[in-house]
Amino acid sequence: ISNLFYEELFSDHGILSQDDIDDILTCLVEMGLKQYSTHFVYRYLRDRAADEIMRLCRALPMTSMETCQALINRMLDEIKIQAPSFFHKLPLCIKDEEVQLLFFRKCFEREWISSDFLQRWCELLLRKGAPWDVAEEYSPAWIFRKACVEQGGDSAAWRIWAKIETQENNAGEYARENTARWIYREACLNREVDSHTWLAWAKLEEQEDNIGECEKENTARWIYREACLKREGDSDVWLAWARLEEQENNIGECEKENTARWIYRQACMNHDGKASVWFAWGRLEEQQNNMGEYEKKNTARWIYREACLKRGVDSSVWLAWGQLEERENNPGEYERENTARWIYREACLKRGVDSSVWLAWGQLEERENNIGECEKENTARWIYRQACMNHDEKASVWFAWGRLEEQQNNMGEYDQENTARWILHEGIKRFPNDGSLYSLYSNLELIHHSPERARDILRKYVLYNNRAINNLAILEYYNGNIDSDNEYCTVKLVKKMEAAQEKTLGSILYLYYCSLLLGRKEEAKHYYRQIQQHPDYDSIDNTWIKEYICLCKKAVIGESDTTEIPEIFNKKDHHIY
Missing domain, CATH: 1.25.40 (Serine Threonine Protein Phosphatase 5, Tetratricopeptide repeat)
Incomplete structure (x- = not known):
């Protein structure tokens, strides 16, 4: 119709x-x-x-x-x-x-009716002024009680009810029906709800500073233990319990029940703990300076190896393992097990890990000055190319590869494989909305005195994301496209920046400097006052934007004297000149 x-x-x-x-x-x-x-x-x-x-x-x-x-x-x-x-x-x-x-x-x-419907319905009623009164028929509180207690509401419905009850009337007491505490206990002990509800209950008691002891009912510790050991709580509950004990400085030993170490070991070895629990256990042992050796159980090294080679964990644990060996000054060789190099190669080529591990591997070889060539295995160049071309890795790896080639003065051209320009051009084709690639690419062109190319790159990025407007406005200014019919002239771009509904501290800084470049001192003072009032004012570092202005100026007209950049405030003295 x-x-x-x-x-x-x-x-x-x-x-x-x-x-x-x-x-x-x-x-x-x-x-x-x-x-x-x-x-x-x-x-x-x-x-x-x-x-x-x-x-x-x-x-x-x-x-x-x-x-x-x-x-x-x-x-x-x-x-x-x-x-x-x-x-x-x-x-x-x-x-x-x-x-x-x-x-x-x-x-x-x-x-x-689903829990999602219940939440939308009751939030709408509350927004329209309905009272939160369980005694009043079809009030939100009455609806939730009927849905959960009488109609067999699911776990999410119980959690939403308890959450809103907490917002309306705080936690309450267990002896009184319909309080948040009563809701959680009723749901967990009598309704066979999921682990998320047990976790929410324990978190409520943590917030109420009712940590207690494992022997005392309804304390956070009792709830966690009950959920994990008697109700088949999932890894998230085990992890929250262990972290609580860490916060309470109850690290203990793996043999002593209810200590952080005991909890982690129980979760990982006896309850199919997820990667997040193995990761946290390994990190705890690192913090306790228990790196140990691979032959000794419960050391950080033993934990990471056990998790990675026998438990099929995700990239986070492989990365933590490799980084541990790096910190222990054990980059080693590829032929020797348990070295950082062996770990990264094993993870990337055989275990299907994500970009973070490929990136760490490539950066390790960069630090070891093993740049090499794209054809030679295990060199930084070979690693980056493998990740990008054969494993569909994220923009961060393309970024690192392109930056490496620029540092090696291998700028090349768009049609020359494995050069910085070709890499960034290909990366942008695959990730057209990733600002880091555009930013690096345009800056490299400016460094190499190709302002027209830099403009083209930023103009292309503007089509996908307005974040590029800030840099483009300054570059267009130095290219002489200040106030014209062209949609990319500085004046028109500044208007778009001003029209943005939400302005970050960075965008206000850009508006300040653009106003100065355009000779609009009153507008510049206006933006500086906004900068002064920003909560992060004391930590402002405007060096980066001044350096970008110098970069544009030098690329276009061959000058880069920072003293010629207009300014009306001195960050050190905190006042307008």
Whole structure:
């Protein structure tokens, strides 16, 4: 149904009477539901029918209340039979809040409502001034209690109820029903909820400074132990318990129950702990200066090796292991196990790790001055090329590779493989919205006195992200494109910067310097006052932006004297000149 149809017929100023609108929408909804229920074979027809129903939901506020209720009931009748995937999207299509409330209530009356619906419904009620009173029917508190206690609400519903109760009335006491504490205990001990709910309960007690002891019920420690040892708590709960003991300086030993070390070992060795728990255990042993040796159990080295080679952990643990050996001055050789080099190669070529490990490997070879060539295995160049060309790694690796080639004075051209220009050009093609690549690329062109290329790069980035406007405005100024019909002239770019709804400290600094370059001292003073009022004013370092101005100036006109940069404030003296 076209927008014109809606505007001319269904709007407040449309030509149809209320009865006409009710009749037409009723027929259209019935037609859409019939099409949806009959198109089982051709999914695209079924999806199109679902889309029609969602579009029609937008017109529900135009119907009478009686018809609106009837149509919602009719849709829910069909949905209860078919349970379509688009059900959760229906409230988003209903723009009118009163109709949304009606929709949620009809779902609730049928005992067919998700935790997401409950949250949206009750937040909308609270926003419209409904009281949080469990004794008042259809108040948010009453709705949550009925949904959770009487209708078998899921874990998320219990958590949302407890969270809002905490916001409204704090934690409360266990002896009193419907308090946050009572809700969590009821959910965890009597309703078989998931680990996230146990974790939320324990976190509440931590916030209430009720750490307690493992033997005392309802303390954070008791909750964690109960969840982990008796309720099959997942790795997140084990990790939170161990971190609590770390904070309480209860590091202990692996043989002593309820200490951080004992908890980590139990989680990892006996409860299939995730990578995050192995990582935290290894880090704890590092902090305790227990690097140890690979033959001795429970040392950092033993933990990392056990996790990586036998437990199939993710990149974070491999990276931590490699970095540990680097810090221990053990880059070693590739032929020898447990050296940093062996670890990184094993992780990257055999274990499918992510960019962080490839990057660490390449940077290690850079520090070891093993730049090499792209054809020679295990050199920095070979590593970066392997990561980028054969393993689809992230922009950070392309960035490191391009920077390395520039440092080696291998700028080359766009069509020369493995040169800095070719690398950054290829990286941008793969990651067109990554600012670091554009920034590095344009700066390299400026350093090598190619301001036109730098402009082209930044102009391309502006198409994807407005963050490039700041640098481009300064570069256009020194290229003489200050105030013209060109959309990229400095004046027009500054207007876009000024129009931005949210301004960071960095963007205000750019506006300050652009105003000075344009000779607008009053505007510059205005922006400087904003800079002074910023909470991070005392930590401002404007050196980087002045260096960028010098870089642009030198690239275009061959001068880079910083004393010629206009200024009206001195950061050291904290006042306007």
